[in-house]
Amino acid sequence: MNLAEQLKEQALTEARRQAAREDGLAALRREGLAALERTDFPGRKTEAWKYTSLRALEDGHLSALAPARELEAPADFGGHRLVFINGRFNEALSQLPDEAGLEVIRLDGSSEAAPGASTEFTTPFAHLNAAALEDGLMLRVAANTAVETPVHVCFVSSADSPATSHTRLHLELGEASSLDLIEHYSGDGPALTNAVTELHAGPASRLRHYRLQSEQTESLHIGSLLLVANRDSRVESYQLMQGSRLRRNDVRAILAESGAELDMRGIFIGRGKSHTDNQVCVEHRVPHCQSHQLYKGLAGDEARLVFNGRIHIHAGARQSSADLTNKNLLLSRGAEVDTKPELEIYNDDVQCSHGTTVGQMDHDALFYLRSRGVDEKTAQRMLGLGFVNELLQALPHEGIAEWARPWLGQSLEQQ
Amino acid sequence: MSNQQAELDKAIEREYEAGFTTDVESDTLPPGLDEDVIRHISAKKNEPEWLLDWRLQAYRGWQEMPHPRWAHVHYPKIDFNSISYYSAPRSMADGPRSLDEVDPELLRTYEKLGIPLHEQEMLAGVQNPEHAADEQQGSSNVAVDAVFDSVSVATTFKKKLAEAGVIFCSISEAVQEHPELIRKYLGTVVPKGDNFFAALNSAVFTDGSFVYIPPGVRCPMELSTYFRINEANTGQFERTLIVADEGSHVSYLEGCTAPQRDENQLHAAVVELVALPGAQIKYSTVQNWYPGDAEGKGGIYNFVTKRGVAHDNSHISWTQVETGSAITWKYPSVVLRGDNAVGEFYSVALARNYQQADTGTKMIHLGRNTRSTIVSKGISAGHAENSYRGLVRFGPRADNARNFTQCDSLLLGEHCGAHTFPYIESRNPSATVEHEATTSRVSEDQLFLCLQRGLDEEKAVSMIVNGFCKEVFRELPMEFAVEAGKLLEVSLEGAVG
Numbered sequence: 001m002n003l004a005e006q007l008k009e010q011a012l013t014e015a016r017r018q019a020a021r022e023d024g025l026a027a028l029r030r031e032g033l034a035a036l037e038r039t040d041f042p043g044r045k046t047e048a049w050k051y052t053s054l055r056a057l058e059d060g061h062l063s064a065l066a067p068a069r070e071l072e073a074p075a076d077f078g079g080h081r082l083v084f085i086n087g088r089f090n091e092a093l094s095q096l097p098d099e100a101g102l103e104v105i106r107l108d109g110s111s112e113a114a115p116g117a118s119t120e121f122t123t124p125f126a127h128l129n130a131a132a133l134e135d136g137l138m139l140r141v142a143a144n145t146a147v148e149t150p151v152h153v154c155f156v157s158s159a160d161s162p163a164t165s166h167t168r169l170h171l172e173l174g175e176a177s178s179l180d181l182i183e184h185y186s187g188d189g190p191a192l193t194n195a196v197t198e199l200h201a202g203p204a205s206r207l208r209h210y211r212l213q214s215e216q217t218e219s220l221h222i223g224s225l226l227l228v229a230n231r232d233s234r235v236e237s238y239q240l241m242q243g244s245r246l247r248r249n250d251v252r253a254i255l256a257e258s259g260a261e262l263d264m265r266g267i268f269i270g271r272g273k274s275h276t277d278n279q280v281c282v283e284h285r286v287p288h289c290q291s292h293q294l295y296k297g298l299a300g301d302e303a304r305l306v307f308n309g310r311i312h313i314h315a316g317a318r319q320s321s322a323d324l325t326n327k328n329l330l331l332s333r334g335a336e337v338d339t340k341p342e343l344e345i346y347n348d349d350v351q352c353s354h355g356t357t358v359g360q361m362d363h364d365a366l367f368y369l370r371s372r373g374v375d376e377k378t379a380q381r382m383l384g385l386g387f388v389n390e391l392l393q394a395l396p397h398e399g400i401a402e403w404a405r406p407w408l409g410q411s412l413e414q415q
Numbered sequence: 416m417s418n419q420q421a422e423l424d425k426a427i428e429r430e431y432e433a434g435f436t437t438d439v440e441s442d443t444l445p446p447g448l449d450e451d452v453i454r455h456i457s458a459k460k461n462e463p464e465w466l467l468d469w470r471l472q473a474y475r476g477w478q479e480m481p482h483p484r485w486a487h488v489h490y491p492k493i494d495f496n497s498i499s500y501y502s503a504p505r506s507m508a509d510g511p512r513s514l515d516e517v518d519p520e521l522l523r524t525y526e527k528l529g530i531p532l533h534e535q536e537m538l539a540g541v542q543n544p545e546h547a548a549d550e551q552q553g554s555s556n557v558a559v560d561a562v563f564d565s566v567s568v569a570t571t572f573k574k575k576l577a578e579a580g581v582i583f584c585s586i587s588e589a590v591q592e593h594p595e596l597i598r599k600y601l602g603t604v605v606p607k608g609d610n611f612f613a614a615l616n617s618a619v620f621t622d623g624s625f626v627y628i629p630p631g632v633r634c635p636m637e638l639s640t641y642f643r644i645n646e647a648n649t650g651q652f653e654r655t656l657i658v659a660d661e662g663s664h665v666s667y668l669e670g671c672t673a674p675q676r677d678e679n680q681l682h683a684a685v686v687e688l689v690a691l692p693g694a695q696i697k698y699s700t701v702q703n704w705y706p707g708d709a710e711g712k713g714g715i716y717n718f719v720t721k722r723g724v725a726h727d728n729s730h731i732s733w734t735q736v737e738t739g740s741a742i743t744w745k746y747p748s749v750v751l752r753g754d755n756a757v758g759e760f761y762s763v764a765l766a767r768n769y770q771q772a773d774t775g776t777k778m779i780h781l782g783r784n785t786r787s788t789i790v791s792k793g794i795s796a797g798h799a800e801n802s803y804r805g806l807v808r809f810g811p812r813a814d815n816a817r818n819f820t821q822c823d824s825l826l827l828g829e830h831c832g833a834h835t836f837p838y839i840e841s842r843n844p845s846a847t848v849e850h851e852a853t854t855s856r857v858s859e860d861q862l863f864l865c866l867q868r869g870l871d872e873e874k875a876v877s878m879i880v881n882g883f884c885k886e887v888f889r890e891l892p893m894e895f896a897v898e899a900g901k902l903l904e905v906s907l908e909g910a911v912g
Contacts, residue, residue, distance in 0.1 A: 047485065315830070330844040333811065341850070343835040348826035348856040356850045358841040 023109030032130025101145030136168030243274025270303030711769025714741025
C-alpha cells in the first residue's frame with residue numbers, strides 16, 4: 001500500500017468513527033464521509049502536489065485527534081476574541097461578542113443551523129475536516145451592519161505526539177455589512193491543524209480578512225480557504241505565514257457576482273528545513289470583476305517555498321481585470337523556490353497579467369550597510385524586512401503590523 | 416457593395432493553401448505496429464544491428480508507458496495500430512534520369528510549395544551530372560533536405576557543403592556513411608525512453624536530417640529541411656540530429672505541410688541538438704501542418720520532442736512560428752550544461768478555428784553564468800485553445816544564472832482561450848529569474864487609429880498582430896521572416912469580425 005492509500009485508510013477510519021455520532025453536525029459529517037470516499041489522497045504523480053510530499057504524515061497524524069488541553073491565550077489584537085484549543089472551543093479564554101447584528105453560532109452539534117460543506121472544496125483534507133468535525137464556528141453578520149470591532153478567532157494546536165485537530169470557520173456577511181476578521185493559527189508540537197475556512201461576502205459588503213499562521217517549526221498545517229465575493233462586494237485578504245515542517249494552503253477565491261473586487265496579499269517566510277506550499281486560485285465567473293494579488297516570499301537555510309497562483313477567467317466573464325505579482329528572495333544555498341503563476345482565460349475582453357521574480361538580496365545594498373558597520377546578519381534582516389515592508393505598511397490593522405514586524409524579524413534572524 | 420461582399424466571402428472561405436494531395440505511387444507498409452514492423456523498417460534501411468536493438472528497446476519501453484494526458488489539449492484516444500509506419504514514394508527507387516521522367520505529380524507538389532526548379536530536380540532525385548553545375552550557381556543560398564512521408568527525397572548543395580566539411584544528409588544515409596557520429600550522438604539529448612512520443616519515435620523513426628559541422632567552421636549557407644506527410648493513414652516519425660563541433664556555427668530551418676484530409680494524422684518527431692563548447696546553433700521552424708477544417712475535422716497531431724544540449728560557451732536558439740496542426744504539443748528545450756552557455760526561445764503560436772496548441776520551452780540551467788531568454792507570443796482566434804507551458808530551472812551549481820521570460824497572449828473573439836503555465840524552480844541564491852505575462856485583446860484604440868486611416872478591419876488586425884509578433888520574426892532568417900509574416904496573414908484571414 002502506498003502512502004496515499006495509507007492516508008486514505010487512516011482518514012476513512014477516523015471519519016467513520018465520527019460519523020456514528022448523531023447530533024446537529026451529522027448531516028455535514030455524512031456528506032464529508034461520502035466525499036472522502038470518492039476522493040483519493042495525492043500521490044507523487046498528482047500535479048497539484050508536485051512539490052509537496054505528505055511523507056511527514058507517515059507518523060500517523062491522521063489516526064489520532066489532538067487531546068483537550070489548557071493553554072495560555074495567544075496574542076491579543078484587541079476586539080472580540082474566540083479561542084479554540086486543539087479544535088475545541090475554550091470558553092474561559094474567549095470573550096463572546098455582544099454586538100447587535102453579529103451572531104456567533106457554535107458548530108458543536110448543539111445547533112441545527114449547521115451549514116453544509118461547500119461543493120467548491122475538493123481536497124481530501126477538506127472532506128476529512130467535514131467528516132470528522134467536533135467543534136467549529138459560524139459567524140453571521142446581519143444586513144446593513146457595520147461591526148466596529150475586529151473579530152479575532154484563534155486556533156491553537158498543541159500536542160506531544162502526532163495528532164490532528166480539525167478547525168472550521170464559516171462566515172456569512174449580509175448585504176451592505178462590514179467586518180474585520182482575524183484568523184490566527186498558532187501552536188507547537190507535532191500537531192497537524194487541518195483547517196477549513198469558508199467566507200461569503202454578501203452583496204455590497206466589505207470584508208477584511210487576516211490569516212496569520214505562526215505555528216512552530218515542528219507543527220503541520222493543511223488549510224483550505226474559500227472566499228466567495230458577491231455583487232459589488234469588496235474583499236481584502238492578508239495572509240502572513242512562516243514555514244513549518246509542512247504547511248500547505250489551498251486558497252480558492254470566487255468572484256461570483258458582477259462588481260466584486262478582491263485584493264489578496266501575502267508574506268511567506270521559510271527558514272530552517274520548513275516547507276511552505278500555497279496554492280491560490282482566483283476565479284472570475286461573471287463579467288465586471290477585479291482582482292489584485294501580491295505575494296512576497298523569503299526562503300533561507302534549507303527552506304522550500306512553493307507557490308502556485310492561478311487566475312481563471314471563465315467564458316463570458318467580460319471586462320475582467322486581474323493581476324498577480326509574486327516576488328521571492330532566495331537567501332541561502334540549499335533553499336529552494338518553486339513558483340508557477342498561471343493564467344487560464346476563456347474570453348477575449350480581459351486585462352490580465354502576472355509577473356514573478358526569484359532573486360537574491362541586492363549586493364550593493366548589503367555592501368552599503370556593511371560599509372557602515374552593520375553586521376551581516378542585521379543587514380540581511382533589515383533588507384529582508386525592507387523587502388516585505390511594502391506589504392506590512394499596507395496592513396490596515398496597525399496592531400497586526402506591529403505584531404508581525406518582530407515576528408518576521410525573528411524568523412529572518414534564525415539561522 | 417455586392418462585389419465587396421464577394422471579396423470578403425472569398426477571404427473568409429480561404430482555406431489551407433498547402434492542402435493538396437499528390438498522387439504518387441508509394442511503397443507503404445500496412446497499418447499496425449509490432450516488432451516485425453520495426454525489423455522491417457530497419458532492414459529496409461539496411462541498418463546495423465545495434466540500431467535495431469536500440470529501436471526494439473525503445474519499443475519495449477514505450478509499451479509500458481502510459482499515454483500522457485497532462486497537456487491542456489483534448490483529443491480522442493489514438494489507435495497506434497491504425498497507422499502505417501512506413502511510406503516511401505516509389506518513383507525514387509527507379510532513379511529518374513531527367514525532369515521529364517520524374518513523376519509530374521511530385522514536381523507539381525514542389526511547384527506549389529514554391530521551390531525553385533533546380534532544387535526541384537535535386538529533390539526529385541534526378542541523377543544527371545550536368546545539373547551539378549547548376550547547383551553551384553543556384554541563386555538561392557539555402558540547402559534543402561526534403562522528407563516526403565517517411566523518407567528523405569533528396570538533399571541539395573551537398574557538394575558545396577562537403578567542401579566546407581559540413582555533413583548534411585538524411586539520417587538513413589548518415590547511418591550508412593557516418594555510423595560513428597550517429598552512434599556517438601543519437602539519443603544522447605533525447606534518450607529513447609524520454610517520453611511516450613519520443614520512445615515511439617525512437618522505435619519507428621524512418622528518416623530525417625543529419626547535420627555535422629566540423630570544429631571552427633561557419634556553415635556557408637542556411638540549411639533547411641522540408642517535411643511533408645502525403646499518404647493517408649500514415650504517421651510521420653522523423654528524427655533530426657544536429658551536431659555543431661567546437662566553435663562552429665549553423666543556422667537551420669525546418670518547414671512542414673500536409674494534405675487536407677478528414678482524419679487526423681500523427682506526426683511525432685524528435686530533434687536533438689548538440690552544441691559543443693563555443694558552438695552556435697540557430698534552429699528555426701515554420702510549422703504549417705494542416706490544421707483541420709473550420710469545424711475542427713481532420714488535421715495533424717503534432718507531438719514533437721525537441722531538445723538541445725549546450726556545452727561551455729555555446730549558444731542554442733530556437734525560433735518557431737506555429738500556425739498549423741490540429742494539436743501542437745511541443746516544448747523545444749535547452750539544457751544549459753556548460754558554463755556561460757546561452758539558450759534562447761522565440762515563439763509565435765497562432766491557433767484558430769478548433770486548433771489546440773500547448774507549447775513552450777524548458778530552460779534547464781546547470782552551468783555557471785548561463786543565460787536564457789524566452790519570448791512567447793500566443794494568438795488565439797475562433798474556438799482555439801492556446802497554452803504556453805514552460806519550465807525554468809536553476810540547479811544548485813548555476814551561479815549567477817539569469818533568465819528573462821515574457822509571454823504575451825492576444826485573444827481574437829470571445830470563444831477562444833489563452834493559458835499560461837510557467838514553472839519556475841530556483842535552487843541557487845545567486846540566480847535571477849523574471850517572468851512576465853499579459854493577456855488582452857487587440858486594443859480598441861489601435862484598431863480605431865488604423866480604421867480611421869482607411870485600412871479595413873482585417874488588414875488592421877493583421878498589421879497589429881504582425882507588430883505583436885515582431886520580436887520573434889526579427890529572429891528568423893530574412894527569407895523566412897517574410898514567409899512567416901505572410902503565413903500569419905493568411906492564417907488570420909476570416910478570423911476577424
